[in-house]
């Protein structure tokens with residue numbers, strides 16, 4: 001479906017509104033250099049990523065009248081995606097927590113995992129085939145990572161971002177985390193619906209949004225979440241050029257602030273809402289990204305008790321993955337434990353990844 005209505009509002013509007021029945025909204029929160037997207041449909045609310053801590057996503061959600069979340073997804077464990085998530089989890093009830101199942105060595109990650117466990121939030125690794133229904137209105141399908149994670153890429157944490165297709169009637173949104181070219185190649189090989197709104201991977205980095213990927217996905221609308229004058233140079237001029245050449249109309253949070261997409265199932269309306277929640281991210285916060293403090297021990301999410309209390313869905317757990325509601329998502333097989341040598345190698349690689357985020 002390629003029918004759109006673009007309504008552009010230059011200034012902030014008062015009084016955030018709540019989704020109407022039958023409508024789906026995606027709010028691309030203004031979190032400076034990072035990602036945070038709020039999806040509301042069918043009486044359900046989902047948060048994908050929570051920006052850096054100083055973006056105060058918990059406060060932004062409160063300003064948007066969000067009092068509970070049915071699902072949160074952390075695309076991958078970098079601070080510009082999970083920095084604000086612990087505060088979110090501690091500020092309201094959360095029904096389910098999904099991440100890419102890759103541990104990280106940072107304090108932020110360790111504290112977030114402690115919060116998930118302390119609060120008793122059900123946890124799953126997002127894997128291909130997982131289907132999450134948002135009432136009768138919409139459905140989210142996890143398309144990556146697969147059961148075998150990508151290894152030895154430029155950044156394995158980025159490359160194994162949880163990638164999700166959100167479908168509302170004839171409208172399809174693609175959320176890519178910080179996927180880079182190898183992951184975009186895998187996405188291209190999946191049988192995807194026609195994508196109407198693309199959350200551009202990795203803040204518009206030159207390592208993403210390849211010509212072949214954009215040719216396959218061919219999105220008429222693309223949204224880049226990044227901070228003004230960020231130190232990474234996101235979005236890269238080359239990536240912007242590729243998006244323009246692909247015919248995508250590009251929206252950017254560094255230029256428009258809070259961006260809202262409203263779908264009625266057949267059209268998407270895009271709103272540029274400025275400082276909609278009344279919370280601005282100070283530029284100094286951006287400079288702190290990429291310098292995570294390292295903790296001595298690595299939290300192994302696979303040993304956390306929350307995983308051991310999961311109720312298996314009926315049928316073969318490894319293959320029966322479709323048609324499940326938010327309360328019944330399959331358990332992903334646990335990877336075998338690493339040897340100390342393998343763990344040291346992985347930790348070194350993750351520290352390199354952290355510097356590259």
Ligand SMILES: [Zn+2]
Pocket residue numbers: 034035078080081178202203357
């Ligand atoms: Zn990022």
